[in-house]
């Protein structure tokens with residue numbers, strides 16, 4: 448676990464790692480897709496990453512962007528790019544638009560697909576056809592979810608439509624003007640299985656509101672009631688925490 452005094456030091460160091468990973472991709476013939484997350488934790492990561500990328504030599508940046516392929520973890524069912532709280536909108540705002548990434552580079556489940564179950568199936572098929580995730584960025588839900596894998600989620604759970612818990616709806620209501628009732632009931636998420644298949648995982652946990660779930664995670668054994676605990680089965684996981692997330 449990497450602990451730093453404050454969020455900004457933590458983010459800068461994490462972005463050092465991400466930058467190295469992205470530089471490595473330039474020399475690989477078919478690098479695996481990058482796994483991306485949304486949420487408040489990730490906004491400073493993306494904004495720092497953008498600042499760094501702007502310093503790259505033009506030819507390197509161009510080659511990185513040409514070969515860009517990322518898969519987001521999740522999306523609300525019923526929300527599309529026109530909806531401010533949608534994750535597609537979030538990704539366009541923080542990464543897609545500034546880097547001019549197209550829909551065939553920055554993949555995210557289609558929340559407004561007519562048949563969400565079929566969309567989950569297609570999304571997984573697409574991810575598998577691209578070789579699965581290389582480096583995965585993850586945030587931590589205050590109830591221990593990763594992506595939208597709510598408790599209980601088994602290690603074999605795969606990309607699917609999930610029902611959001613009242614706890615998560617409350618946690619995410621800030622993006623819906625504080626109105627819990629406006630938070631969609633369902634989401635499409637990559638499963639624990641796809642996350643565990645990533646080559647390397649960075650779990651980022653910041654802020655005092657995450658202190659109790661982080662402590663629970665560090666002290667628990669693996670269980671479907673704490674979906675993030677499945678990460679303990681992975682051999683290449685880095686937990687990044689700021690001091691306020693440590694109880």
Ligand code: GLP
Nearest residue numbers: 485486487488586587588594595
């Ligand atoms: C959300 C997302 C997760 C995110 C987590 C933490 O509901 N589905 O991918 O990592 O919850 O969010 P935040 O960073 O806003 O605390």
